[in-house]
Amino acid sequence: MTTPATEIDVSRGSDVLAAGYDYAAVTEKISSVVLLRKSGRAWRFGFTVSVLLVMILTCAVSYLFLRGVGIWGIDIPVAWGFAIVNFVWWIGIGHAGTFISAMLFLMFQDWRTSINRFAEAMTLFAVACAGMFPLLHLGRPWEFFWLLPYPNTMWLWPQFRSPLVWDVFAVSTYGIISLVFWFVGLIPDLATLRDRAQSYPARVAYGILALGWRGSARHWNRYRTAYLLLAGLAAPLVVSVHSVVGMDFAAAQLPGWHSTIFPPYFVAGAIFSGFAMVLTLAIPLRWAYGLQDFITIRHLENCAKLMLVTGLIVAYGYGAEAFYGWLSGNEFDMYMNVNRALGRYRIEYWMLIFCNVLTPQLLWFRAVRRNVGLLLLISLVIQVGMWTERFVIIITSLQRDFLPSSWGMYYPTRWDWATLFGSVGLFVFCFLLFVRFLPAISMAEMRELVHEQSRGPGKEAA
Amino acid sequence: MSASGQIYGLLAEFDAPAPFVHATEQTREAGYTRIDALSPFPVPGLDEALRLPPNRVPLIFLLGGIFGGLSGFFMQVYSCTYSYPINVGGRPLYSWPAFIPITFELTILGAGLAGAFGMLALNRLPMPYHSLFNCPRFDLASQDRFFLLIESADARFELQQTREFLQSLGALSISEVPK
Numbered sequence: 215m216t217t218p219a220t221e222i223d224v225s226r227g228s229d230v231l232a233a234g235y236d237y238a239a240v241t242e243k244i245s246s247v248v249l250l251r252k253s254g255r256a257w258r259f260g261f262t263v264s265v266l267l268v269m270i271l272t273c274a275v276s277y278l279f280l281r282g283v284g285i286w287g288i289d290i291p292v293a294w295g296f297a298i299v300n301f302v303w304w305i306g307i308g309h310a311g312t313f314i315s316a317m318l319f320l321m322f323q324d325w326r327t328s329i330n331r332f333a334e335a336m337t338l339f340a341v342a343c344a345g346m347f348p349l350l351h352l353g354r355p356w357e358f359f360w361l362l363p364y365p366n367t368m369w370l371w372p373q374f375r376s377p378l379v380w381d382v383f384a385v386s387t388y389g390i391i392s393l394v395f396w397f398v399g400l401i402p403d404l405a406t407l408r409d410r411a412q413s414y415p416a417r418v419a420y421g422i423l424a425l426g427w428r429g430s431a432r433h434w435n436r437y438r439t440a441y442l443l444l445a446g447l448a449a450p451l452v453v454s455v456h457s458v459v460g461m462d463f464a465a466a467q468l469p470g471w472h473s474t475i476f477p478p479y480f481v482a483g484a485i486f487s488g489f490a491m492v493l494t495l496a497i498p499l500r501w502a503y504g505l506q507d508f509i510t511i512r513h514l515e516n517c518a519k520l521m522l523v524t525g526l527i528v529a530y531g532y533g534a535e536a537f538y539g540w541l542s543g544n545e546f547d548m549y550m551n552v553n554r555a556l557g558r559y560r561i562e563y564w565m566l567i568f569c570n571v572l573t574p575q576l577l578w579f580r581a582v583r584r585n586v587g588l589l590l591l592i593s594l595v596i597q598v599g600m601w602t603e604r605f606v607i608i609i610t611s612l613q614r615d616f617l618p619s620s621w622g623m624y625y626p627t628r629w630d631w632a633t634l635f636g637s638v639g640l641f642v643f644c645f646l647l648f649v650r651f652l653p654a655i656s657m658a659e660m661r662e663l664v665h666e667q668s669r670g671p672g673k674e675a676a
Numbered sequence: 677m678s679a680s681g682q683i684y685g686l687l688a689e690f691d692a693p694a695p696f697v698h699a700t701e702q703t704r705e706a707g708y709t710r711i712d713a714l715s716p717f718p719v720p721g722l723d724e725a726l727r728l729p730p731n732r733v734p735l736i737f738l739l740g741g742i743f744g745g746l747s748g749f750f751m752q753v754y755s756c757t758y759s760y761p762i763n764v765g766g767r768p769l770y771s772w773p774a775f776i777p778i779t780f781e782l783t784i785l786g787a788g789l790a791g792a793f794g795m796l797a798l799n800r801l802p803m804p805y806h807s808l809f810n811c812p813r814f815d816l817a818s819q820d821r822f823f824l825l826i827e828s829a830d831a832r833f834e835l836q837q838t839r840e841f842l843q844s845l846g847a848l849s850i851s852e853v854p855k
Contacts, residue, residue, distance in 0.1 A: 222691055222692055223692060223693070236820065237716060237717075237819065237820035238819060238820035241716075241819045241820060363751060363755065369759075369760070370760065371755040371756075371759060371760040372755075373762075374752040374755060374756055374774065374775060374778060375756070375771060375774040375775075377777075379778070380777040380778055380781075383777070383778045383781040383782065384777065384781050387781040387782070387784055387785045390785060390788075390789070391784060391785065391788045394788055394789065394792045395788075395792075397792075398792055398795075402716075402717075402818065405818040406716070406818040406819060408818070409815040409816075409817075409818045409819065410815075410819065421804075422804075425796065425801045425802035425803070426801055426802050426803035426804055426805070426806060427801065427818070428714055428806060428808055428817065429714045429715050429716055429817050429818055430712050430713070430714050430799075431700075431712065431713040431714070431715065431718075431719075431722045431723065431726055431728065432712070432726075432728060432799070433799045433801070434715070434717075434718040434719075434722075435718075435723050435728050435731055436731045436733050436795050436798050436799055437718070437795060437799070438718050439731055439733040439734060439795070440733050440737075440791050440792060440794075440795035443733065443734060443737045443787075443791055444788055444791065444792065447737075447784050447787055447788050447791075448788075450780075450784070451781075451784050454777070454780060454781065454784075458777055461777075658716065658717045659717070661716055661717040661820075662717045662718065665693060665717065665719070665720075
């Protein structure tokens with residue numbers, strides 16, 4: 215009886231995974247970030263800054279609970295201020311994580327493997343930051359559960375025909391399904407950490423989270439099916455979430471909001487800003503922990519290409535909005551476009567055109583897409599641009615609607631800024647903790663990638 | 677050496693997927709039924725080697741989705757037409773198109789939760805204790821080694837013979853798994 219010659223699989227080197235990695239090496243390299251290595255100076259610096267920002271957020275929110283939303287710059291006519299801008303911005307950022315983990319998985323993209331885990335974590339933390347804002351904006355945040363249908367002594371129901379109620383369901387479903395998808399993906403890696411951890415508390419903690427995963431073929435079989443189907447569910451879900459956010463605006467009568475282009479244009483904008491955030495996180499991550507062999511230039515370049523594509527869709531959205539405003543011949547729609555470009559918020563408008571339409575055009579050049587520093591800078595610019603876009607959409611339409619007698623201005627207060635930067639701190643804080651306590655790259659999927667990429671022509675003959 | 681009644685089974689170790697799948701196939705063909713193959717990632721060809729039947733996870737997803745969608749839709753219909761009807765300029769109370777987004781979200785929610793928890797339940801997870809964890813080598817099953825298990829409860833299990841059989845398959849090491 216003969217058995218095939220035993221030969222350990224080693225990656226042959228490709229543009230998504232460098233050469234010379236076997237199963238043990240990928241496992242060792244990724245798990246050591248969590249289990250062995252010291253946190254490092256960059257991490258401690260980032261953590262300190264983010265903790266300070268979280269403290270600012272805590273103060274801002276405490277003061278808000280004490281005094282109410284009057285501490286913000288919102289008033290009539292601009293009753294939706296930073297809180298809603300931040301909500302739309304954060305929820306958009308989350309979208310790239312699901313896009314990478316679900317859509318690229320369904321399309322068998324091999325460059326998804328090493329970036330999906332931290333992109334999913336990014337989604338979770340972004341959704342957490344996003345979900346905070348509408349609740350803070352409620353006025354009486356402690357009554358937030360009135361948003362949900364539950365048997366109550368007031369005999370009331372939510373208004374199910376309102377996109378704002380759809381939003382409650384869309385965002386909470388999105389948060390829950392993203393968490394489930396992320397956790398299911400983590401189970402095999404938690405088992406690896408359980409088996410590799412040196413300290414007893416770590417073994418117990420990872421052991422509990424790993425649920426007793428053994429890697430049995432029967433388990434993998436059901437696991438793969440469940441993961442595939444979860445990806446299939448998450449893909450339309452991600453499109454629905456920002457569409458519903460878009461309908462929050464489109465269902466209103468205001469010029470600049472009441473437009474059928476909103477749902478698709480919001481989804482493209484969401485993925486655009488999300489990929490910018492993926493790059494903003496991936497570039498420091500691979501540098502700080504020496505993960506350039508796993509998160510390669512090709513990963514960064516592909517994210518950049520998707521940023522360019524979605525950026526062009528967003529630019530088309532701006533164009534279409536202006537064009538239909540003109541085509542409609544509607545006085546108010548035409549005025550809204552003039553007011554955006556030349557009115558009191560023209561600086562913000564031209565800033566968004568610069569950040570979201572002009573800057574991404576640099577990504578046509580291969581040299582730019584492969585220049586890591588420049589890519590980081592461009593993605594930061596795009597994030598600022600996408601925040602500004604939401605600011606312009608929300609503020610300019612509210613600021614000057616139909617009746618000149620009800621026109622007004624919006625001036626954010628220091629509490630608005632504190633809450634915005636505080637939420638950025640919260641996001642970074644969560645992400646830094648994630649990087650230290652959970653594997654930022656899926657080890658099980660990397661081993662699968664090693665297996666696939668080691669089956670070269672030489673191997674087949676053996 | 678413990679007798680075959682006191683051990684859970686024999687665990688053979690491999691360091692590459694190809695011999696592992698081959699050995700699994702041989703073991704099944706040799707007539708062993710209570711076997712398991714444990715690997716650090718889903719190895720292609722293993723399901724066929726073990727002749728695994730199609731799993732029922734998709735059915736659970738489907739049922740969860742149907743339940744979520746129907747309950748979401750009828751909750752809205754009940755609320756808007758019967759429990760809390762609001763006349764807005766004479767518009768119809770049963771305005772079903774407006775109910776679709778929430779129906780869709782709850783379909784996804786129902787399917788996703790049922791599917792994920794259903795997968796864990798079918799896998800009998802969480803399972804805090806399992807005999808396999810008694811075997812020190814088994815720590816590598818979540819890292820870089822592939823293990824083939826023959827349970828002592830198998831009708832054909834005979835400690836010495838089974839050990840020799842596993843050796844003939846080219847296993848790197850063979851460990852007894854204490855109960």
